Amino acid sequence: QSVLSQAPSASGTPGQRVIISCSGSSSNIGRNYVYWYQQFPGTAPKLLIYRNNERPSGVPDRFSGSKSGTSASLAISGPRSEDEADYYCASWDDSLRGPVFGGGTNLIVL
């Protein structure tokens, strides 16, 4: 069981806005930054969002992140077929003294 909770799958059409949620607690998301990682099958994860809502260079602006209390969200505005991947949230956990991850959400673009 992952410390951070994510729905196993999400789907949307290119005309929609898809939200992937990540739920944690006061010892992780509630006090620390949230990060999002994108992973395609057979490849390593890639940093997608850092410090709650910042995009690394090269990440399309259709990806955005937000955080409120002990939850965080990744929004994908107008998902494309090439965005079909697994998305993981992560944060530092003050109680466990280590980084923790969500179980991942598989995005399907209809």
Place this chain on the structure above:
Amino acid sequence: EVQLVESGGGLAQPGGSLRLSCAASGFTFSSYDMHWVRQATGRGLEWVSSVGIAGDTYYPGSVKGRFTVSRDNARNSFYLQMNSLRAADTAIYYCARTSYGDYAYFDYWGQGILVTVSS
């Protein structure tokens, strides 16, 4: 260009040992905290170990006492010595770098290496 390349994976018997290596290039290795993260087939990501700039080490309860992480700044490399291996340790192991002292800020990852624990 930042590169992280793992080596040393393979098959080990339950109770056996393996040593993973991660060779780093394209950045000042001694200035960064380094980590191992694993992923069992069809499962999520799990933090395995960290070695800080000063050589300080950290582990989750699942591997503490069995795994040892270390670094060699002269060789731009860090290592994971895995002892008393269990079937549950079977996974792809990624080496990764974090930035700004935040151990969840994994900005670069290796390609991963498979560790299989089976008799």
